[in-house]
Amino acid sequence: MLRTRLIACLVLRDGLIVQSVGFRRYLPIGKPRIAVEFLNRWGIDEIVLLDITATVQGRNPNTEAIAEAAGSCFVPMTVGGGIQDVADVEAVMRSGADKFCTNSRALREPAFITEAAAVYGQQSVVVSIDVRRRQDGGYEVVADGGNRRTGLDPAAWAREAVARGAGEVLLNSVDRDGSKLGYDLELVRLVSDAVDVPVIALGGVGRFRDLVDGVREGGATAVAAANIFHYTEHSVILAKAVMRDAGINVRVPAAARYEGRPFDQRGRLLAHWQDEAQGPAQDMAVASA
Amino acid sequence: MTNAKDIVIVDYGMGNLRSVVNAFEHLGCRTVIARRGEELDQGDAIVLPGVGAFGEAMRVLHERDLIGPLNRAVIERGRPILGICLGMQVMAESSDELGEHRGLAWLSGRVRRMSGGRVHRLPHVGWNALMVTREAPLFTGLDGERVFYFNHSYSLDCDAGHVLATTEYGETVVAAVRAGNIFGLQFHPERSQQGGLALLGNFLDYAGHC
Numbered sequence: 001m002l003r004t005r006l007i008a009c010l011v012l013r014d015g016l017i018v019q020s021v022g023f024r025r026y027l028p029i030g031k032p033r034i035a036v037e038f039l040n041r042w043g044i045d046e047i048v049l050l051d052i053t054a055t056v057q058g059r060n061p062n063t064e065a066i067a068e069a070a071g072s073c074f075v076p077m078t079v080g081g082g083i084q085d086v087a088d089v090e091a092v093m094r095s096g097a098d099k100f101c102t103n104s105r106a107l108r109e110p111a112f113i114t115e116a117a118a119v120y121g122q123q124s125v126v127v128s129i130d131v132r133r134r135q136d137g138g139y140e141v142v143a144d145g146g147n148r149r150t151g152l153d154p155a156a157w158a159r160e161a162v163a164r165g166a167g168e169v170l171l172n173s174v175d176r177d178g179s180k181l182g183y184d185l186e187l188v189r190l191v192s193d194a195v196d197v198p199v200i201a202l203g204g205v206g207r208f209r210d211l212v213d214g215v216r217e218g219g220a221t222a223v224a225a226a227n228i229f230h231y232t233e234h235s236v237i238l239a240k241a242v243m244r245d246a247g248i249n250v251r252v253p254a255a256a257r258y259e260g261r262p263f264d265q266r267g268r269l270l271a272h273w274q275d276e277a278q279g280p281a282q283d284m285a286v287a288s289a
Numbered sequence: 290m291t292n293a294k295d296i297v298i299v300d301y302g303m304g305n306l307r308s309v310v311n312a313f314e315h316l317g318c319r320t321v322i323a324r325r326g327e328e329l330d331q332g333d334a335i336v337l338p339g340v341g342a343f344g345e346a347m348r349v350l351h352e353r354d355l356i357g358p359l360n361r362a363v364i365e366r367g368r369p370i371l372g373i374c375l376g377m378q379v380m381a382e383s384s385d386e387l388g389e390h391r392g393l394a395w396l397s398g399r400v401r402r403m404s405g406g407r408v409h410r411l412p413h414v415g416w417n418a419l420m421v422t423r424e425a426p427l428f429t430g431l432d433g434e435r436v437f438y439f440n441h442s443y444s445l446d447c448d449a450g451h452v453l454a455t456t457e458y459g460e461t462v463v464a465a466v467r468a469g470n471i472f473g474l475q476f477h478p479e480r481s482q483q484g485g486l487a488l489l490g491n492f493l494d495y496a497g498h499c
Contacts, residue, residue, distance in 0.1 A: 002413070002458055003415055003417065004415075005414075005415045040482065046415075071311055073311075074481070075480055075481075076440070093304055094307055096311060098305045098440070099440075118342065119345060120340065120341050121340060121341040122412065123340070123442060124340055124341070196407055196411070197411065198412070251436050
């Protein structure tokens, strides 16, 4: 049976991994290679590397940073940001990506999806869709790092992208980005119900329980998060333990299994143990949020 | 762990070549990127990676005059070869991906689109468990859960005699095959963490004893 994927989204800005808040504020995390190594060790299922500098400044993909990240990555890596043509796709794939992700470029010229899928196959093409909620309550696809309105309905655009050759949809709520309020479940459900390809939910995870809701209530095929993985040691292992306790079939590599351990309401692991040397049993939050 | 092997990785413009190179280099191999037929003989074993469309893959193999040299190395000289994903699929007789295409015909079987649907969405992307139908040197030491990363919408229907392992995704999917010195994997060992690297290490061990 297919495991539900837990995906880490690494946001690259000027060659460094950063935390993004509402597509406006950025806090530096560190070098791509280090972040990738940790996530690998903790058993992440997949990594998405988004180069927001390339998108906003219209630069070509940063192949040096991609190669650095890819070199220590032994899970699939999807790379996005700044991809303008098939030559950029080739450069990204040659640097170590397994899939690529297109957003603004596909919006400007949807035929690009078909062109890239013809060469690299549908399964390599991830169409990333950024969505904002309009004041009237509806949803609208936005482009260019959230700066440009498109007037497009997310479900309709997802259907068109798939018809043109997209193999997966990476769905990001700009309003929820960095908010810790959880996924916009209504949006996730809307798009999951619109297409037959895998839909990856992104944007807003503040507690590991949000990942469960993305799958159960949103109907997401896979769940992605960015900032939460940077807050805590062993975050991936903790996230998967919460998903597994909720009955979701996740891949848990042998290295560390935390099932059956209790968590507090903020998703922190309560390490409960009886240690002869230290005396009586104690509860302790080993990972602070 | 086996190391110091020379592995020839065939570059026919299909996808994630770098990931495959990274994995073999991590295992201590020297990798040779082969774009021409004569370069196929420079190593202990050949790897045919591949992410892309079947017809395009065969077109490039023809265009680079790689088909004759591949047949000589693999069929006539019995050099060990590992096909990954599309690299396994092109070993079949044919595929109906975006039209009807002929393959290398090393395996008796054909590639067809999976059934899929709203529950079993295509592509079949993610980590899935193997059911090993025939133990093989590739699986040595891979105890416990054998979970690997898949990413494909087409799958191989082949002679049951070739099949080493299958996986389930709304249908039974051929996941690993062998025909003598020819090995094929539908999943991506180069992106399947420790289990995948262990499996590639087993292929190197096999190649070292040929």
